[in-house]
Amino acid sequence: MKQEQPKTPHKRNPFTAVPRAVARSVRSFAKRHRLSVTAKTTIMYAVIFALVFTGLGVLLVFSYRTYLINRVGAEEARDMLTPLAWLVLILLPLGLAVTLSLGGLVIRGMLTPVKKMIATAKEIDTASLSTRIESGNSEDELSDLAAILNDMLDRLQTAFERQNRFISDVSHELRTPIAVVQGYSELLTRWGLSKPEVLQEAIEAIGSEARNMKNLVEKLLFLARADKKSLQTQPESFHIDELINEIVNETRLISNKEILAGQIESNTLYADRALIKQAIRVFVENSLKYSGPDGRVTLSCYADEGRCAVVVSDNGIGISETDLPHVFERFYKADDARRRDGGSAGLGLAIAKWIADAHKADLDISSKPGIGTTVRLLI
Ligand SMILES: Nc1ncnc2c1ncn2[C@@H]1O[C@H](COP(=O)(O)OP(=O)(O)O)[C@@H](O)[C@H]1O
Ligand SMILES: [Mg+2]
DSSP, rough: OOOOOOOOOOOHHHHHHHHHHHHHHHHHHHHHHHHHHHHHHHOOOOOOHHHHHHHHHHHOOOHHHHHHHHOHHHHHHHHHEEEHHHHHHHHHHHHHHHHHHHHHHHHHHHHHHHHHHHHHHOOOOOTTTOOOOOOOOOOOHHHHHHHHHHHHHHHHHHHHHHHHHHHHHHEEEHHHHHHHHHHHHHHEEEEEETTTHHHHHHHHHHHHHHHHHHHHHHHHHHHHHHHOOOOOOOEEEEEEEHHHHHHHHHHHHHHOSSSEEEOOOOOOOEEEHHHHHHHHHHHHHHHHHHHHHTEEEEEEEEEETTTTEEEEEEOSOOOOOGGGGGTTSSSSSHHHHHTOOOOOOOOOOHHHHHHHHHOEEEEEEEEETTTTTEEEEEO
């Protein structure tokens, strides 16, 4: 049978037991009653003051007592000590009161910025993202915290506004093709069966708008994946001259305009071939779209300062100086006439820019209205 172990009584050390018990009860009190930082700090200072003052008082009275007993005898020493003991006893609560009130005031003043931060943070929601936290005049951890929170709010506000603009741009882009499809379907319902020319026109228009929407959705998906960072480049070695010739031949098949292979130097690139092709096609499509019937598009590739330059130039309508800095922005289209063009959403160059950045390549456009545009990808 298992022998029961005699319980050894837990020995308590009276010197540590008292402070431990005090700490325990303070902790449980603080848990039960929610105390402000001001109250906690003031109480802590008051307790420290009381302990130090009492200790010093007792030390002073006892050492003076020993001194007096040696000098004047026990009887007289007691008489002389009584007023001193009273003084210590009266000064203790007085000192405590001063510590509590002055300490409380100072700490409350120091914590005012925190209260303001809490009040401001409570007010901030998506409708008032422009509100900022006051950092006050002090240069301390609290003003650092306010600055960090304001930085975070700046970033959130920018992201939120970008998101809103994106949603309204997408809705705007989809509204036209949807309206066209709806219009033609109503036309078909009314006349389609009796008028074959209406039927033909409607089928073509609906097909073309469906292609536009598919294009737009594909571009949006690309950018969404790029933003989520789930789009990875898959680099491989390939000959850029072969790629350029491939694009020249493919473009000749779909366009009647003049597509020229300019200076084509053979060069091996280590990059994501499919993405680079996608970017070059954006430039070529733009050159075709923004040039007249006598449009001429020239593609070149050559070595440039240890890198490879891919250049697409055209003799099209060009881009004005005011539009040029914005053409890489999402949904940016240069002017109203182009904005009405159903086939463009203003996303092509934004995608090309992402591809260039993903390859740490430089992308720049130079253009002269009425003369032409040159896009240069330096990779
Ligand atoms: N080769 C070019 N010639 C003239 N304008 C251009 C050319 N390439 C780009 N642009 C201008 O830059 C804008 C943005 O181009 P892009 O992002 O490809 O959008 P999209 O072609 O869908 O309009 C175009 O709307 C156009 O105004
Ligand atoms: Mg384009």
